Amino acid sequence: MELRAKDERAVLIGDGDDGAGTREVDPDSLALGGDLSADLHEWARVVSAVRRGGSEEAGSAAHVVSRRGRQLATRVASAMGAPISYMDPLSGEVSVVEPPAAVAEPEREAVPAEPTPWGTGLLISAFTTVLVLAAVLTLAVTLYQTNPLLAIGSNLVVSAGLLPSVWLAREAPTWRWVAVGVAAGIALGWLALPFIIFGQ
Template structure:
């Protein structure tokens, strides 16, 4: 089974009597949450590949990492090997289903296996990173807008739209990644503060 992206949608390809077939994840017993997560990843991956910034290593790395995580989840649910084609690099990666833990001997009392406890949220460090990122983005957007605004207000508006559009895929991917989410929060805050400052300068 192979995970692919087709026109912003996730598909799973496999072989049967009639040859290779691609099916929607919702048609397989994966669960609604996993199927929706696959399509969400495919939309972001498609947006990243369509942008004209192939040097954006952060977005590419996040797409590849998320794709591998989802492939592992599929392999776990289906209990079989799953491959996925990285939509950015085109590399084919194979993952195996995680080994199931051995059953405890009958002579021992069954002990509940706790789920992996979530790591504590590093609020201090995280908010510091968000604050620094927000300050950098705010100064950059305001300086760019004021500089271009002296030439043309429309040019400044177009520049803002392009900047936000270029950052959107990375921010969307990073919002749930433990480390990069703080950067994503800072980018969003910085853009909003910059726009508020620009509106106040026009009043």
């Protein structure tokens, strides 16, 4: 296939499959995409305007028109996945434009997995467990003195408020240790609640 500008239209010239010789193909009839077809025809109109202009205007614009045509030929070759010929509309020079080679993504180096900080993580979990358990028990004991049902209600409110955050933080590298501690503190709070209610 060869890209040319003809009568303010961009055309692709190629040999037909039926052996009937060369034929012109409108870029709109190919799967090039609407933007590329429109750009090709716009380029052909500019070529026609430059041809109609004086020699001084043609000389100053020839470089820009040729470069734009080569860029469009590269896009056509990329869309078709095959090299195409490009005829410079002002100089008549024919050159072959190859489709751009696919750029392979550089292989990422495998990052070694960091060891799990069990010591520090369990220390954070233990501290968080004690803190949450103390807060839950203090609230339950204080509200039990007003009404025993308020102690149960406080545990329900604390559990409902904290468990969604615990669920979201369960996979975060650092916050998962805090999430384990909060979950353990809430569970121990529920285990201690019967002793608060029936033990007093």
